[in-house]
Amino acid sequence: MFITASSCVDEISIESGFSESQMVVEGAVHNGPGPYTIRIGETQPDERLPEPVSGAAVVLVQSQEKRIPFNEMESGIYQNSDEGFRGQPGESYHIEIELGDGRSFFSEPERMPLFSASSTVHLEPGFIQEPTASGRTRDEPAIFVSADTDIPETIDPIYLKWTIEGVYAFREIQLPGPFAPPAKTCIINETVSPQNIVLFADNRTDSGQITGQLLATKKVIFEQFYIRYYFNVITSSITERRYNYWQNVDEMINQSGTIFDVPPANVAGNIKSHNNSGIPPLGYFEAALNDTSREFILRRDFTFTIPDPCSRSNAERNPSCFNCLEIENSTLDRPHYF
Numbered sequence: 001m002f003i004t005a006s007s008c009v010d011e012i013s014i015e016s017g018f019s020e021s022q023m024v025v026e027g028a029v030h031n032g033p034g035p036y037t038i039r040i041g042e043t044q045p046d047e048r049l050p051e052p053v054s055g056a057a058v059v060l061v062q063s064q065e066k067r068i069p070f071n072e073m074e075s076g077i078y079q080n081s082d083e084g085f086r087g088q089p090g091e092s093y094h095i096e097i098e099l100g101d102g103r104s105f106f107s108e109p110e111r112m113p114l115f116s117a118s119s120t121v122h123l124e125p126g127f128i129q130e131p132t133a134s135g136r137t138r139d140e141p142a143i144f145v146s147a148d149t150d151i152p153e154t155i156d157p158i159y160l161k162w163t164i165e166g167v168y169a170f171r172e173i174q175l176p177g178p179f180a181p182p183a184k185t186c187i188i189n190e191t192v193s194p195q196n197i198v199l200f201a202d203n204r205t206d207s208g209q210i211t212g213q214l215l216a217t218k219k220v221i222f223e224q225f226y227i228r229y230y231f232n233v234i235t236s237s238i239t240e241r242r243y244n245y246w247q248n249v250d251e252m253i254n255q256s257g258t259i260f261d262v263p264p265a266n267v268a269g270n271i272k273s274h275n276n277s278g279i280p281p282l283g284y285f286e287a288a289l290n291d292t293s294r295e296f297i298l299r300r301d302f303t304f305t306i307p308d309p310c311s312r313s314n315a316e317r318n319p320s321c322f323n324c325l326e327i328e329n330s331t332l333d334r335p336h337y338f
Contacts, residue, residue, distance in 0.1 A: 023105060023281035024050045025271045027078075027095065029060060029087040030236070030290045031112070035079040036060070036087075038070055038095060038285070052076020055100040063092045089114045093287040107285035108270040113237040114289075115154045119147040119162070121233045121295040125302055128217060141220040141304065143297065145192065145231055149210040151202055159243035160200040161288075164192040164216050165232040167335060168224045173310040173321045186324035187331050187338065188224075192216045192231065197250040201243060220302075223309035223318070230296045230338065237289040245269055245284055294337065 027038030038058055041050030058070035058078045068085055070078040087093065094109040124146070127139040151158055167190075172183040193216035200210065215233065238246075248267045269284035299306040308314065310321035320327050 021045065022279050023053070023103075023271070023273075023283075025095075025097065025105065025107070025269075025281060025283035025285065028286045028288055029093050029112070030288045031087050031089060031116075032290055032292070034083060034085060035081070036070075038078045040076050040078065040097065043282075053099065057098040059096045061094050061096060062088075087112055087287060089116075089289055091287075093285075095285050104274040105281055106272055106274065108272060110239055110242070110270065110285065110287035112287040112289055113156070113159075113239065115152040115156065115158065116237045116289040116291045117149050117151055117158065117160055117235050118291045119149040119233050119235045119293045121231060121293050122146045122148070122212075123231060123295050123297050125220075125297070128219065141302065143218045143220060143231075144214060145216045145218060145233070146212050146214045147210075147233055147235075147293070148212065149200075149235060151208040151210065157240065158200075158202040159238050159240055160202075161236045161238055161243070161246060162198045162215050163234040163236065165234065166190045166192045166218065166224075167230040167232060167338070169227040169338065170223065170320065170324045170327060170330070171227065171310065172324050173315050175322075184324055184332060185334075186327060187334055188327050189329045189331075192218050197246055199243060199246055199250070220306075222306050223320075225297065225302075226299055226306050226309055228296050228298055228338070230294055230335075232292055232294045235291045235293070237291075238286060241270065242284065242286050242288070 022043045024041040024043060025038065027036065029036050038060075040053040040056055040058070042053050043050045052075040054072060054075045056072070056078065060068040060070065060080060062068070068080050068082055070080050073079050089112050092109045092111045094107045097105045099105075122145075124144045126142055126144055128142045129137040130140050132138055145164060147162070149160070168188055169185055170188060171185045174180070174183040196216055198213075198215055200213075202208065218231075245267065252267060267282070268280070269282060271281040271283045271285065273281060309318055315321040324330055325332070
C-alpha cells in the first residue's frame with residue numbers, strides 16, 4: 001500500500017505484508033452533539049485508496065445495554081439518526097458491523113475518560129520558508145497555532161490528542177441586474193495540518209499546564225482569510241490504548257492525520273473479526289472526551305494587504321466567485337459562533 005502526504009511530492013511505499021484486501025473501519029463517539037460517523041472501506045491489492053463498503057448493518061452499543069443503529073448516508077459512510085444521543089463520560093462503547101456477505105466485525109470496548117483537558121488558543125502571524133523552482137527559498141505568510149492546556153487533577157493518567165478544524169467564509173460576487181439572485185456566502189470546513197499527530201501523556205496525580213505548545217502551522221491562502229478564519233482546537237482525552245495506537249501510526253508514517261486519507265499501514269487497532277479468520281481488519285473506533293476552544297483572525301490582523309478574491313480582476317479567474325458551493329466541503333449553514 002502506498003501512503004502519500006498532501007504536502008509532499010515523493011511517494012512512500014510501505015509493505016503491509018498482505019496481498020489480499022483488508023477491511024478498514026474508523027469512527028468515534030464523544031461527549032459532543034452528533035451525529036457520529038463511522039466509515040467502512042476495503043483495501044484493494046492494486047488500488048491506493050480503500051473502496052467504500054455499502055449495505056452494512058452498523059450498531060453502536062453503550063455499556064452492553066443501549067443499542068444505537070446507524071444508517072448509511074452515502075457509500076461507506078454511516079451515521080446515527082438519534083440526534084439527542086450523546087456519549088457519556090465513564091460509559092463503555094463498542095460497535096458491531098455485519099456485512100451483506102455474512103462477514104461480521106466488532107470493536108473492543110472503549111471506556112470514555114472521566115476527565116477532560118481544556119486549551120486556550122493563540123494565533124501568531126508569521127512566515128515560513130518554502131522552496132522555489134530555482135532551488136532557493138522564499139518567505140510565505142503563515143499562522144502559527146499554539147495552545148496553553150490545563151491538565152485536570154485526577155488519579156487516572158491523562159492521554160491527549162489535539163485536532164484543529166479550520167472554518168472560513170467565502171462570499172460570491174453580486175451579479176448586476178434587478179433579477180439577479182443575491183450573492184451567497186458559503187462556510188468552508190477543513191482540517192488544519194492533518195499530517196501532524198500531536199499527543200501528550202501525563203501520569204501525575206496533580207493538575208498542571210502545558211504552555212505554548214505549537215499545534216500546527218497554516219499557510220495563508222488569501223481567499224480563505226479575506227473575511228474571517230476560525231481555528232477550532234479540539235482537545236481530546238483518549239484512552240491509553242488509543243494513545244498507543246496514534247503513537248504507532250505516527251512512528252510508521254508520520255504524515256497522515258486519518259487512516260482514511262490514504263491506505264492505512266499495518267497498525268493494529270481495536271477492530272476485530274468475529275470468526276478470527278482471514279486477514280485481520282484495520283482501523284479504530286474510539287470513545288473520546290472532547291473540549292473545543294476557538295479563536296479567529298481577520299485580514300486586518302496581518303501586516304500586509306489581503307486582496308478581495310472576487311474583485312473584478314480576480315473573479316474571472318475564480319469560478320467559485322459565481323458559485324461558492326463548488327468549493328470542497330462548503331455549505332450555506334452558518335455555525336452558531338460565526
